Amino acid sequence: MTRKTNEIIAVALIVLSTIGTVIGVFAVEKFRRGRIYTVELIARQPKYGNWYPKKFTVPYGKETRILIRNIETVSHGFAIPDLNVAAKEIKAGEVVVVKFTPDKKGTFPFMCTVWCSDEHLHMTGEITVE
Amino acid sequence: MIEHRLHRLKIQITQIVVFVSCLLSLVSLGVAEDRFFEIRAKKFSYTPNIIKVNKGDVVKIRLISEDVYHGLFLDGYGINTLAYPGQEGAVKFVADKTGRFSFRCSHTCGEFHPYMIGYLYVSPNRLFPLGASGILVFAALSLALSFRKSGKAAKFKLFGLVPLDWRFELTRFKVVRNLFKNRWFPFIPIVINLFVFTIILLAGILGGWGAGNYNFGVMIVWILWWVLLMMFMVPVVGRLWCMVCPFPLIGEWMQRGKLIGVGRQKSWGLNKKWPNKWKNLWPLVILFWISTWFSGFFTVRPLATFMLLGTIIVLAIVISIVYEKRTFCITMCPVSGFMGLYSNFSLCAVRRKDPEVCQKHTLKTCFLGNEKGYGCPWMELPYEMNRNTYCGLCLECFKTCPYDNMGFFLRPFGQDLFAERRRTDDLYRRRGLDEAFKGLTMMGIFLSFFIAFQGPFGHLKDMARATTLGGYLAYLAESFLVDFIFIPGLLLLFAFLSKRMSRTKEVSLKTVFVNLSYALVPVGLAIWAGFSLGIILPNGSYLLHILSDPFALGWNLFGTANFPWTPVFTGIMPYLQVLTVMIGLLFALDLGYKLSLQTYKTVEESRRGWIPILVYLVIIHLFFLKLFCG
Numbered sequence: 001m002t003r004k005t006n007e008i009i010a011v012a013l014i015v016l017s018t019i020g021t022v023i024g025v026f027a028v029e030k031f032r033r034g035r036i037y038t039v040e041l042i043a044r045q046p047k048y049g050n051w052y053p054k055k056f057t058v059p060y061g062k063e064t065r066i067l068i069r070n071i072e073t074v075s076h077g078f079a080i081p082d083l084n085v086a087a088k089e090i091k092a093g094e095v096v097v098v099k100f101t102p103d104k105k106g107t108f109p110f111m112c113t114v115w116c117s118d119e120h121l122h123m124t125g126e127i128t129v130e
Numbered sequence: 131m132i133e134h135r136l137h138r139l140k141i142q143i144t145q146i147v148v149f150v151s152c153l154l155s156l157v158s159l160g161v162a163e164d165r166f167f168e169i170r171a172k173k174f175s176y177t178p179n180i181i182k183v184n185k186g187d188v189v190k191i192r193l194i195s196e197d198v199y200h201g202l203f204l205d206g207y208g209i210n211t212l213a214y215p216g217q218e219g220a221v222k223f224v225a226d227k228t229g230r231f232s233f234r235c236s237h238t239c240g241e242f243h244p245y246m247i248g249y250l251y252v253s254p255n256r257l258f259p260l261g262a263s264g265i266l267v268f269a270a271l272s273l274a275l276s277f278r279k280s281g282k283a284a285k286f287k288l289f290g291l292v293p294l295d296w297r298f299e300l301t302r303f304k305v306v307r308n309l310f311k312n313r314w315f316p317f318i319p320i321v322i323n324l325f326v327f328t329i330i331l332l333a334g335i336l337g338g339w340g341a342g343n344y345n346f347g348v349m350i351v352w353i354l355w356w357v358l359l360m361m362f363m364v365p366v367v368g369r370l371w372c373m374v375c376p377f378p379l380i381g382e383w384m385q386r387g388k389l390i391g392v393g394r395q396k397s398w399g400l401n402k403k404w405p406n407k408w409k410n411l412w413p414l415v416i417l418f419w420i421s422t423w424f425s426g427f428f429t430v431r432p433l434a435t436f437m438l439l440g441t442i443i444v445l446a447i448v449i450s451i452v453y454e455k456r457t458f459c460i461t462m463c464p465v466s467g468f469m470g471l472y473s474n475f476s477l478c479a480v481r482r483k484d485p486e487v488c489q490k491h492t493l494k495t496c497f498l499g500n501e502k503g504y505g506c507p508w509m510e511l512p513y514e515m516n517r518n519t520y521c522g523l524c525l526e527c528f529k530t531c532p533y534d535n536m537g538f539f540l541r542p543f544g545q546d547l548f549a550e551r552r553r554t555d556d557l558y559r560r561r562g563l564d565e566a567f568k569g570l571t572m573m574g575i576f577l578s579f580f581i582a583f584q585g586p587f588g589h590l591k592d593m594a595r596a597t598t599l600g601g602y603l604a605y606l607a608e609s610f611l612v613d614f615i616f617i618p619g620l621l622l623l624f625a626f627l628s629k630r631m632s633r634t635k636e637v638s639l640k641t642v643f644v645n646l647s648y649a650l651v652p653v654g655l656a657i658w659a660g661f662s663l664g665i666i667l668p669n670g671s672y673l674l675h676i677l678s679d680p681f682a683l684g685w686n687l688f689g690t691a692n693f694p695w696t697p698v699f700t701g702i703m704p705y706l707q708v709l710t711v712m713i714g715l716l717f718a719l720d721l722g723y724k725l726s727l728q729t730y731k732t733v734e735e736s737r738r739g740w741i742p743i744l745v746y747l748v749i750i751h752l753f754f755l756k757l758f759c760g
């Protein structure tokens with residue numbers, strides 16, 4: 001190997017292990033989400049930002065995946081009583097996936113089901129099925 | 131003769147210990163009671179935080195939460211319960227194991243959750259008197275041995291077994307030598323590490339201000355890396371971490387213009403020189419101490435870990451553009467100081483093989499560099515290097531030495547503590563108060579960390595995480611007083627006594643203080659190893675989770691993403707911690723007396739001067755014993 005190729009290989013390794021890794025991670029995640037209709041839902045106490053997004057829409061009759069990421073430091077829960085969907089407990093830092101096929105059209109409330117703070121009862125949002 | 135008597139003494143002491151503990155257990159036998167405790171859990175403490183029962187008692191605990199989900203896991207008994215506002219937890223057990231046990235929150239309740247701890251004492255505590263008598267027996271033995279030896283031994287032997295200057299060359303094996311001479315080594319491990327740190331940084335940013343215990347960055351850095359560093363890398367290989375550290379990579383690339391090949395020796399940057407009088411550990415003592423101010427944040431918040439690492443990376447690049455070679459590593463990297471000091475204890479070292487070969491080779495290519503490699507980036511003089519503090523194990527000198535005169539050696543622990551002073555030690559003001567204070571502040575930082583993060587005191591945790599500015603400032607002030615005034619003051623007192631008792635006129639107090647502070651090198655390593663056990667055993671299981679889902683995106687790479695938090699061996703943890711502290715003490719006693727021999731002129735002076743230091747070591751070890759199990 002000449003000196004030149006050595007340098008090129010070394011630079012390539014560095015780029016691969018840094019920028020390549022970052023791009024790879026995002027690409028994998030994009031592919032993973034692309035296969036089923038996915039909504040990402042972030043769970044936080046009302047004080048630190050509440051549900052995000054607070055309102056979202058999913059298609060009627062199609063398999064849907066809600067990826068709930070608790071990016072906070074206390075447990076939360078998730079439920080859409082009208083659609084019979086629930087995730088018992090989502091611990092801090094955990095990610096929970098709920099899969100369901102909406103069989104009713106309309107707008108329904110969803111809420112946190114674990115006592116997470118004094119404003120726990122305000123941790124609610126709305127899901128619309130069309 | 132004396133040995134025989136000592137043996138008898140030892141047997142007698144053990145008999146007394148056994149007798150006393152039998153007596154104690156007899157006393158406690160008859161009175162098994164029902165004990166009931168109502169423990170209130172609130173972020174991040176229990177009230178009461180300390181409960182005491184006797185062996186045989188039937189203990190009932192009701193756990194009440196005042197804010198969010200909390201749990202109570204009891205070390206040693208493996209009992210667990212959960213509480214939630216309006217829903218109590220309860221446990222009932224027979225206290226059949228004795229000693230001190232931590233109970234820990236078992237349900238993530240906030241960022242300080244891993245530090246939410248209380249103590250249960252089941253008396254009689256056998257470990258403490260056992261440990262204390264161990265300390266006293268060892269000290270007595272050491273004293274007796276030091277008075278037995280006739281005159282200054284021609285050769286120091288570690289524990290009277292291995293000559294301290296013994297060494298075995300590992301690079302005599304062709305495979306190792308060729309590996310060390312290859313320009314792709316250690317580049318390849320560095321790149322692998324770069325990959326790991328890219329994931330750490332990404333996870334840190336994505337994890338934001340959330341909980342650290344489910345974050346890849348926080349867990350890998352503060353659980354895996356820190357523990358590996360303190361328990362394996364530094365004591366065994368020295369600056370092994372620096373060999374594979376990715377932080378200086380970019381800066382070094384800019385300086386050299388090449389990654390693998392050898393370009394010009396002079397940096398492409400400004401190539402400024404760092405002032406000689408600060409080329410010692412002082413900047414690192416201060417910087418590491420300052421970075422501990424934020425330990426209540428970066429060990430629990432992913433973004434804080436990201437910012438800490440980011441700062442180090444940016445600083446490393448900037449400094450390498452302005453200053454020559456590894457100026458950053460020698461003077462600024464926060465972890466460099468203790469790695470340097472404690473590496474002197476380590477089992478491995480890079481040294482020249484034959485001094486005569488070096489003498490004849492007037493063009494010192496290991497320092498200047500040649501077409502095979504760069505001159506020592508750490509600005510050491512490999513041809514006369516005799517200590518590990520400033521050797522980053524970068525292996526350039528293996529490449530630049532035309533006679534293959536550099537070797538990688540196995541040697542007994544602590545060899546470097548007795549190395550002769552060199553010209554550069556004086557030129558750069560090394561091996562003086564800087565190294566003494568490095569060792570002393572590491573002891574102080576251990577104390578603050580242990581009490582705040584592994585102790586049961588909620589208000590200290592609130593101070594460390596800055597719930598109020600006043601409390602935080604008080605925490606910093608306390609750490610300053612302990613690290614820079616109280617702990618050094620205590621050693622100074624005993625160094626003064628040592629000098630007085632030796633009745634010497636020729637040795638200065640400063641020399642006594644500095645020389646004998648090196649006895650604290652094995653002590654420091656041992657207490658930090660004990661501290662590390664307190665991190666890895668209760669929390670190591672988080673690693674399984676974060677390896678499978680590094681970015682908290684719901685991945686499950688290895689199928690372990692839902693592995694629950696499982697403390698391992700926490701029941702015997704105090705025993706392991708006491709064991710490590712004892713090993714540290716043994717080394718401190720053995721090396722300490724030899725340091726005393728080296729400090730004072732005559733054997734009689736050294737013996738008399740050793741006594742106060744021995745007392746000092748006994749006192750601090752009794753204190754550590756109290757911390758770990760009392």
Ligand code: SF4
Binds near residue numbers: 371375376458459460
């Ligand atoms: S001193 Fe610090 S930055 Fe330099 S190689 Fe060692 S750990 Fe890395």
Ligand code: SF4
Binds near residue numbers: 511512522526527
């Ligand atoms: S070149 Fe310097 S820092 Fe690198 S291994 Fe040799 S002596 Fe140590």
Ligand SMILES: [Cu+2]
Binds near residue numbers: 240
């Ligand atoms: Cu808790």
